[in-house]
Amino acid sequence: GDSVTQMEGPVTLSEEAFLTINCTYTATGYPSLFWYVQYPGEGLQLLLKATKADDKGSNKGFEATYRKETTSFHLEKGSVQVSDSAVYFCALNRDDKIIFGKGTRLHILP
């Protein structure tokens, strides 16, 4: 069945460092892909999405490109801030149901 695999955390970076969180998926066809972010004590918030191959989703300085050839959707940010500390989930939408990766916890040190 469909699945999402993302890098295990926690990931610890210094402020202003470059961030990459890897995400690969297994699915038939062309699902839509999402990144969600979860801040402590809160629910998940949609960060960005891409609906077809080569689409680039972007929001709040984060970017991810839908790569069909490598079945990947890696999350990147050029300069992270302490406020970016959270858990990040990669996900795909299949038949109106979202399949999530296990999440990657990100710690940003001042």
Next chain:
Amino acid sequence: DAGITQSPRHKVTETGTPVTLRCHQTENHRYMYWYRQDPGHGLRLIHYSYGVKDTDKGEVSDGYSVSRSKTEDFLLTLESATSSQTSVYFCAISLDRGSNQPQHFGDGTRLSIL
């Protein structure tokens, strides 16, 4: 703010007791979902609803039932709670069907079964 309220936000109860969690939305969205979040598992779908009295099972539905008698409310019931159902439960809503539709989440209910 997607207009989703989950209640209660925290609950502690004993094994064998029934528990009902409520999800209330003010967006008039047709599609609603219940997930549980556990360390090492991410979020897993329990049940979902495509409209009033139209519900179906998700990936981890055993031990759970749901009801949706009004568009705005989606109830999750643990008929006889077990310690394995200790988790954080999230409700989500979606405006429409289609693979490009995101879901919007409530703030969760932390449930502890002793």
